[in-house]
Amino acid sequence: MKLTILGCHSATPRVNSHPTSQYLEINNRHFLIDCGEGTQRQMRKYKVGFSKINHIFISHLHGDHFFGLIGLIATYGILNRERDLHIFGPKGIKKVTLLQLKISETYFKYNLIFHELSSKESELIFEDDKVSVKTIPLNHRVYTNGYLFTEKPKPRKLHIDNIKQYPEIETCDYHNIKAGKDFILSTGEIIENSELTINPEPPKSYAFCSDTIFKPDIIDIIKNVDLLYHEATFLKDNEHLCKKTKHSTAEQAGIIANKADVKTLIIGHYSSRYSNLEDFKKEAETVFKNVQLAEAGITFEG
Amino acid sequence: MKLTILGCHSATPRVNSHPTSQYLEINNRHFLIDCGEGTQRQMRKYKVGFSKINHIFISHLHGDHFFGLIGLIATYGILNRERDLHIFGPKGIKKVTLLQLKISETYFKYNLIFHELSSKESELIFEDDKVSVKTIPLNHRVYTNGYLFTEKPKPRKLHIDNIKQYPEIETCDYHNIKAGKDFILSTGEIIENSELTINPEPPKSYAFCSDTIFKPDIIDIIKNVDLLYHEATFLKDNEHLCKKTKHSTAEQAGIIANKADVKTLIIGHYSSRYSNLEDFKKEAETVFKNVQLAEAGITFEG
Numbered sequence: 130m131k132l133t134i135l136g137c138h139s140a141t142p143r144v145n146s147h148p149t150s151q152y153l154e155i156n157n158r159h160f161l162i163d164c165g166e167g168t169q170r171q172m173r174k175y176k177v178g179f180s181k182i183n184h185i186f187i188s189h190l191h192g193d194h195f196f197g198l199i200g201l202i203a204t205y206g207i208l209n210r211e212r213d214l215h216i217f218g219p220k221g222i223k224k225v226t227l228l229q230l231k232i233s234e235t236y237f238k239y240n241l242i243f244h245e246l247s248s249k250e251s252e253l254i255f256e257d258d259k260v261s262v263k264t265i266p267l268n269h270r271v272y273t274n275g276y277l278f279t280e281k282p283k284p285r286k287l288h289i290d291n292i293k294q295y296p297e298i299e300t301c302d303y304h305n306i307k308a309g310k311d312f313i314l315s316t317g318e319i320i321e322n323s324e325l326t327i328n329p330e331p332p333k334s335y336a337f338c339s340d341t342i343f344k345p346d347i348i349d350i351i352k353n354v355d356l357l358y359h360e361a362t363f364l365k366d367n368e369h370l371c372k373k374t375k376h377s378t379a380e381q382a383g384i385i386a387n388k389a390d391v392k393t394l395i396i397g398h399y400s401s402r403y404s405n406l407e408d409f410k411k412e413a414e415t416v417f418k419n420v421q422l423a424e425a426g427i428t429f430e431g
Numbered sequence: 432m433k434l435t436i437l438g439c440h441s442a443t444p445r446v447n448s449h450p451t452s453q454y455l456e457i458n459n460r461h462f463l464i465d466c467g468e469g470t471q472r473q474m475r476k477y478k479v480g481f482s483k484i485n486h487i488f489i490s491h492l493h494g495d496h497f498f499g500l501i502g503l504i505a506t507y508g509i510l511n512r513e514r515d516l517h518i519f520g521p522k523g524i525k526k527v528t529l530l531q532l533k534i535s536e537t538y539f540k541y542n543l544i545f546h547e548l549s550s551k552e553s554e555l556i557f558e559d560d561k562v563s564v565k566t567i568p569l570n571h572r573v574y575t576n577g578y579l580f581t582e583k584p585k586p587r588k589l590h591i592d593n594i595k596q597y598p599e600i601e602t603c604d605y606h607n608i609k610a611g612k613d614f615i616l617s618t619g620e621i622i623e624n625s626e627l628t629i630n631p632e633p634p635k636s637y638a639f640c641s642d643t644i645f646k647p648d649i650i651d652i653i654k655n656v657d658l659l660y661h662e663a664t665f666l667k668d669n670e671h672l673c674k675k676t677k678h679s680t681a682e683q684a685g686i687i688a689n690k691a692d693v694k695t696l697i698i699g700h701y702s703s704r705y706s707n708l709e710d711f712k713k714e715a716e717t718v719f720k721n722v723q724l725a726e727a728g729i730t731f732e733g
Contacts, residue, residue, distance in 0.1 A: 141506040142472045166502040167469045170444045190535045192505045200468040203494045204443040221534045228530055232523045233492045234573050271536050 130155045130280070130333040130431040132356060135171035137397030137423035139340075139362055139376075140193055142167050147425050148193035149339060149398060151358070152177045156259040156280040161185045161201075162337050168197035169204055175426050179208060184255065186262070187218030188339055189273035195222070199229045206237030213240045217254055217262075219272045220245040246274055251350050265350050267341035269375045275339065277350060280332035285309055288327050295320060333431050336391070339398050342371060343381040348389045355431035357386055358423065361396035361409050379409040383416035393431065397423030432457045432582070432635040432733040434658060437473040439699030439725035441642075441664055441678075442495055444469050449727050450495035451641060451700060453660070454479045458561040458582040463487045463503075464639050470499035471506055477728050481510060486557065488564070489520030490641055491575035497524070501531045508539030515542045519556055519564075521574045522547040548576055553652050567652050569643035571677045577641065579652060582634035587611055590629050597622060635733050638693070641700050644673060645683040650691045657733035659693040660725065662700035663711050669702075678702075681711040685718035695733065699725030 131154040136147030148165025152172070159181040161168075172179065187195050195218070205214060216222060223243040230236075244254060246264060255262035258281060265275030284307035292298050297314055298306075306312060312320045336351040339360040351357060362376035371377060377385075379396055386394035394417055396409055403409070406422050413420040421429060433456040438449030450467025454474070461483040463470075474481065489497050497520070507516060518524060525545040531537075546556060548566060557564035560583060567577030586609035594600050599616055600608075608614060614622045638653040641662040653659055664678035673679060679687075681698055688696035696719055698711055705711070708724050715722040723731060 140509055142469070142502065144472060144476045166499065167444070167472060170446060170469060174446045192502055192531075192535050192537060195535075196502045196505070196531075197468065200444065200494055200498045203498070207442055225530050225534045228527050229494075229498075232527045233494050233497075235494060 130335060130355065131428050132335060132358070132395070132431065133175055133177065133428045134395075134397065134423045134425055135168055135175060135177070136165050136425055137399070139398045139400055141401075142193075143401070146399075146401065147171055148197075149188075150197065151337065152182075153278060153335060155278050155333065155335065156283075158257075158260045159183070160262075160278065162276065163188055163194045163339070164196075164198040164201060165193045166196040166200075169201045171425060172201075179205070180210070180212075182214075183212060184215045184217065186276050186337075187216065187222060188267070188275060188337070189269060189271050190219050190221060190225075191269075191271060191340070194339075198222075199226060202226065202230070202241065203233070203235045203237075205239065206235060210237065210239040213242055215242045215244060215255075217244045217246065217276075219274070220247045247272070251277075263350070265336060265338055265347050267338060267347070268344050269340045269342065273340060275337050275341070275347070277334065277336045277354070279334040282332050283329035285322070285326035286329050288325055292325055298325075335431060338385075340376055342375040343377050343384070345385065345388065348385060351385075351389045351391065353390055355392045356395060356429060357389065357391040357393070358395045358397065359385055360398035361413065362398050362400050364403065364408055364412055367400075367402075379412035380416060383413035383420065386413075386417040386420075393419045393421060393429070395421045395423050395429060432637060432657065433730050434637060434660070434697075434733065435477055435479065435730045436697075436699065436725045436727055437470055437477060437479070438467055438727055439701070441700045441702055443703075444495075445703070448701075448703065449473055450499075451490075452499065453639065454484075455580060455637060457580050457635065457637065460559075460562045461485070462564075462580065464578065465490055465496045465641070466498075466500040466503060467495045468498040468502075471503045473727060474503075481507070482512070482514075484516075485514060486517045486519065488578050488639075489518065489524060490569070490577060490639070491571060491573050492521050492523060492527075493571075493573060493642070496641075500524075501528060504528065504532070504543065505535070505537045505539075507541065508537060512539065512541040515544055517544045517546060517557075519546045519578075520548065521576070522549045549574070553579075565652070567638060567640060567649050569640060569649070570646050571642045571644070575642060577639050577643070577649070579636065579638045579656070581636040584634050585631035587624070587628035588631050590627055594627055600627075637733060640687075642678055644677040645679050645686070647687065647690065650687060653687075653691045653693065655692055657694045658697060658731060659688055659691065659695070660697045660699065661687055663698035663715065664700050664702050666705065666710055666714055669704075681714035682718060685715035685722065688715075688719040688722075695721050695723060695731070697723045697725050697731060
């Protein structure tokens with residue numbers, strides 16, 4: 130699992146600080162998360178393969194999280210995309226996107242499929258044989274979801290040395306063995322699966338939480354994830370602004386990470402009023418030990 | 432008069448090629464022309480003062496000319512703008528902008544005033560004591576206007592040495608003299624204005640023409656301008672694409688400049704299929720001698 134930060138600052142694009150967007154590679158699936166203005170430029174800068182992405186997840190409809198979506202959709206048309214493109218996001222995203230396409234007379238071959246969200250409960254919104262995606266209801270000034278990406282359990286790994294002890298087992302049997310089945314020899318003897326396989330790597334998971342006020346009831350949903358991205362717009366010195374703007378401090382992000390017992394916390398969505406990002410890391414580290422700062426171009430492995 | 436190129440490539444933003452946007456300073460007025468995705472970042476990069484701009488002119492509603500507008504409008508809100516912001520552009524621009532603002536729950540203190548255009552004739556759309564702006568009807572796949580920016584005639588300049596010959600002329604008389612009036616001495620003798628003043632600099636003018644198929648009937652409108660920006664999406668080798676896409680070649684831009692007898696031709700809106708922009712300059716120079724290549728960050732003085 131690899132997470133590449135394309136932008137991680139709040140509010141407005143600046144020369145060296147880009148609004149939210151992330152590229153997630155998980156179990157051979159490729160997702161774009163949020164799409165602030167300039168995301169397609171950042172994708173090119175950091176060599177994200179445009180054609181790999183079939184699913185885009187938008188947390189909420191503030192400009193710094195979706196004003197780059199229309200440009201990316203139009204660019205896919207120019208690139209002669211043919212494969213379906215799925216957009217997940219709050220109700221309203223379809224109407225505004227279709228109006229922009231109509232007014233700019235932008236037409237293309239591929240199907241643009243919207244999955245509009247309005248539930249206030251966590252729900253399963255995507256699932257295939259590799260990955261599932263659930264919403265994480267957040268509390269911001271507008272309707273907002275985080276997203277929990279979880280790998281499906283992987284097949285068991287073959288214990289080749291042990292398998293070789295049984296010449297009767299052929300390559301075509303491997304599929305059933307990896308699926309956890311025992312093997313029955315022609316003598317009737319049962320070889321238990323635990324002798325023929327070893328445990329696979331546990332499924333990886335990534336939780337994306339931006340933007341939100343401190344919301345401890347997400348902890349149950351994101352419990353034990355490998356990577357947690359949690360917004361940290363302010364430091365404690367501006368905690369009073371969190372209530373008004375419905376954002377979190379770095380310390381609050383740390384508290385969520387600590388209580389959810391995640392492996393790594395990544396923080397971002399920094400307010401432009403702060404020039405030293407290390408202060409965010411230090412503050413979060415007072416309550417959680419493994420904190421990383423989001424920065425455009427950095428890839429985190431989970 | 433100064434024209435700063437913020438972006439001058441066609442179709443989609445790339446790391447080092449930005450879609451159309453220009454910043455024009457003319458007779459102490461400050462205008463933004465077109466606003467492709469990422470324009471606000473380019474404005475910051477090239478130190479364009481956000482607060483100076485009160486008027487934005489959009490040529491047409493293809494994404495590479497206006498997808499950055501909504502982000503800029505929202506940023507003005509974040510910057511606590513209070514002054515009116517005027518947007519000139521094709522009919523439809525108001526509806527799509529207002530829907531984006533509504534859906535992103537973006538509110539601000541300043542007034543956003545739309546001037547929607549639909550005429551196919553050249554019309555005067557802005558005028559104050561310093562500058563006038565007229566549309567230049569173009570022929571593209573969607574309704575498109577270029578814009579002609581012209582300084583108002585400047586007051587005559589005082590010929591101080593000659594004025595000093597007449598002690599009767601006081602500072603408070605200068606206003607009338609600059610306006611072209613003769614001066615009558617107490618003896619009744621008339622001093623002709625031509626003795627007291629010299630000609631001011633002729634009014635400067637800038638014509639912005641993007642995007643369009645070769646359209647010689649714009650020549651009458653842009654005759655003798657100091658600076659002409661004319662799109663040159665293709666070279667002659669791809670002239671067949673001009674009909675289909677309604678764009679121009681560098682040679683065609685040169686022909687327009689030549690026939691309109693302009694001082695300087697700036698070309699841009701290059702298709703990404705060309706890597707050597709000097710080829711555009713060479714081609715236009717076969718028919719017009721003073722050709723400049725648009726490039727982000729370059730300022731042309733007129």
